[in-house]
Amino acid sequence: MADVKSSEALKPPRKTGRLAGWYIRHTSTAIAALGRLTQQPFASLMTVLVIAVTLALPAAMHVVVKNARSISATWDNALDFSVYLNKETTIEQAERLADIVAQRADVESVNLVSADDALAEFRDQSGFGEALDHLADNPLPHTLVVRPAPSNTEVSMGLLNEELGNLPEADFVQVDTEWVRRFHAILAILERAIFMGAGLLGVAILVIIGNTIRLDIQNRREEIEVTKLIGASNSFVRRPFLYSGFWYGLTGGLLALLLVWYGLYALAEPVSRLAGLYESAFDILALNVVESLLIIGSGVGLGLIGSWIAATRHMRRIEPR
Amino acid sequence: MIRIEEVTKRYPGGHDALRGLNLHIETGEMVFVTGHSGAGKSTLLKLIALIERPTGGQVIVDGLNTRTITRRKIPAYRRQIGMVFQDHKLLYDRPVFDNVALPLVIAGIGHREASRKVRAALDQVSLLNKEKQFPETLSSGEQQRVGIARAIVSRPKLLIADEPTGNLDPDLSLEVMRIFRRFNEVGVTLLIASHDIALIDQLGCRRVALEDGALQVEQEEDVVAEYVERLEAEQGRETWQT
Numbered sequence: 001m002a003d004v005k006s007s008e009a010l011k012p013p014r015k016t017g018r019l020a021g022w023y024i025r026h027t028s029t030a031i032a033a034l035g036r037l038t039q040q041p042f043a044s045l046m047t048v049l050v051i052a053v054t055l056a057l058p059a060a061m062h063v064v065v066k067n068a069r070s071i072s073a074t075w076d077n078a079l080d081f082s083v084y085l086n087k088e089t090t091i092e093q094a095e096r097l098a099d100i101v102a103q104r105a106d107v108e109s110v111n112l113v114s115a116d117d118a119l120a121e122f123r124d125q126s127g128f129g130e131a132l133d134h135l136a137d138n139p140l141p142h143t144l145v146v147r148p149a150p151s152n153t154e155v156s157m158g159l160l161n162e163e164l165g166n167l168p169e170a171d172f173v174q175v176d177t178e179w180v181r182r183f184h185a186i187l188a189i190l191e192r193a194i195f196m197g198a199g200l201l202g203v204a205i206l207v208i209i210g211n212t213i214r215l216d217i218q219n220r221r222e223e224i225e226v227t228k229l230i231g232a233s234n235s236f237v238r239r240p241f242l243y244s245g246f247w248y249g250l251t252g253g254l255l256a257l258l259l260v261w262y263g264l265y266a267l268a269e270p271v272s273r274l275a276g277l278y279e280s281a282f283d284i285l286a287l288n289v290v291e292s293l294l295i296i297g298s299g300v301g302l303g304l305i306g307s308w309i310a311a312t313r314h315m316r317r318i319e320p321r
Numbered sequence: 322m323i324r325i326e327e328v329t330k331r332y333p334g335g336h337d338a339l340r341g342l343n344l345h346i347e348t349g350e351m352v353f354v355t356g357h358s359g360a361g362k363s364t365l366l367k368l369i370a371l372i373e374r375p376t377g378g379q380v381i382v383d384g385l386n387t388r389t390i391t392r393r394k395i396p397a398y399r400r401q402i403g404m405v406f407q408d409h410k411l412l413y414d415r416p417v418f419d420n421v422a423l424p425l426v427i428a429g430i431g432h433r434e435a436s437r438k439v440r441a442a443l444d445q446v447s448l449l450n451k452e453k454q455f456p457e458t459l460s461s462g463e464q465q466r467v468g469i470a471r472a473i474v475s476r477p478k479l480l481i482a483d484e485p486t487g488n489l490d491p492d493l494s495l496e497v498m499r500i501f502r503r504f505n506e507v508g509v510t511l512l513i514a515s516h517d518i519a520l521i522d523q524l525g526c527r528r529v530a531l532e533d534g535a536l537q538v539e540q541e542e543d544v545v546a547e548y549v550e551r552l553e554a555e556q557g558r559e560t561w562q563t
Contacts, residue, residue: 227412227427229410230404230424231397231400232427233397233427234396236396
């Protein structure tokens with residue numbers, strides 16, 4: 001019986017298909033690595049949680065800025081010029097002027113608010129109704145409310161503003177572009193800051209994963225020594241740690257996504273209430289598919305890089321004696 | 322199979338483990354290396370396994386000068402050699418089967434073929450019925466047999482063993498040596514470091530005595546010394562048995 005087996009034992013070793021072997025090796029290593037993470041559920045969960053929060057932070061900030069941008073984009077188009085005409089301009093002159101301005105290509109529409117209309121509106125809304133009755137004459141000028149064409153750029157808007165101001169009848173032109181521009185500048189700074197913060201947090205994730213893998217390597221020092229002793233290459237020894245890093249990154253990324261989604265879900269109701277108060281039908285922009293994949297991808301990428309650095313650094317020092 | 326030529330090994334601190342050792346081992350031989358602890362037995366095996374590099378001289382294994390084997394090529398080289406250790410060096414977090422399969426997993430051999438080879442190896446050390454057990458649940462002798470099964474599972478042409486019976490009682494030692502003998506009969510070259518001279522003589526294999534890092538000169542005095550040594554060993558054995 002034993003002889004039969006030992007003659008079999010003399011057959012030269014035969015390798016199975018390269019690709020099949022590769023596939024089997026990797027899936028079994030991946031599953032084993034996942035199994036090891038679940039053996040220490042609390043420690044693994046802590047690591048995953050830290051990674052998730054670290055990823056979710058810049059992601060959530062990005063969502064805030066993205067929504068701010070989408071809101072302010074609608075302001076850009078709704079930006080009107082109020083051209084206050086001088087007191088000498090009659091209502092007929094004002095009507096003619098409104099027709100002329102409306103012909104411009106960079107103007108969508110012109111709405112003439114006569115001095116009387118303006119006063120009536122002011123009386124309604126200001127609560128000074130009684131007081132206004134005592135005025136001898138209407139102190140308000142006629143006003144052209146000029147809505148620029150949506151095709152305008154920032155430069156052509158500036159030009160339009162200047163040309164409206166140069167009209168002989170114009171007293172002065174009021175535009176509230178300044179604060180919109182400042183708002184955009186602030187958003188740009190915020191975006192840059194988030195980008196830099198995300199970079200720093202990425203480094204933090206590398207350190208977290210690297211440190212976790214380092215501890216793992218220390219705990220399995222003996223095993224590494226033995227496997228190297230019987231002919232394991234560095235890449236073979238490194239592989240399970242890379243998969244640990246991969247799982248940390250993947251689960252961290254997924255959890256980060258969940259955190260952001262949950263945050264958006266929790267904010268949706270109060271935001272729509274606020275939008276209702278502004279009579280706007282604003283809906284929160286969530287993360288799109290590309291952004292979601294980017295978060296998961298960052299987690300996986302950082303997990304792999306962090307574990308690769310740690311494994312390569314610490315494994316070299318473990319050699320059989 | 323193995324040619325050791327003028328090999329010296331000096332460890333940092335100036336200790337000379339081997340001093341100009343010459344040793345040739347033919348393919349298919351089963352050779353025992355004896356000597357007191359510190360005589361250089363372990364160092365010799367470590368040089369062959371490339372755990373250490375010689376300070377001088379050449380170690381040629383299967384026609385390959387180990388000097389030409391770079392760090393990156395060491396793993397592939399080690400896979401050609403079966404190694405058995407005094408302390409078994411098993412992995413205690415996995416069952417016997419997985420321990421024995423490890424060299425095959427490292428070599429990337431498919432699951433079905435690996436299973437077949439693992440069972441064949443376990444059968445040769447009579448542990449087929451223990452493949453699912455964990456090493457801790459086995460006796461020391463059984464653990465050593467698992468270590469041997471792991472060493473031969475990928476059918477190496479050369480097997481080196483460092484004090485494989487060091488922790489075993491005489492009956493188990495003999496059993497282990499018989500297993501080695503069987504491998505030798507099917508063509509495996511074996512180099513075994515041991516101090517158990519009585520046991521070695523029972524097997525009637527070639528014996529190489531190391532002393533102070535070099536071959537012991539075989540002289541009349543040495544034969545006498547050997548006799549005394551054997552007597553002492555046997556006495557030690559008797560007291561051990563009682």
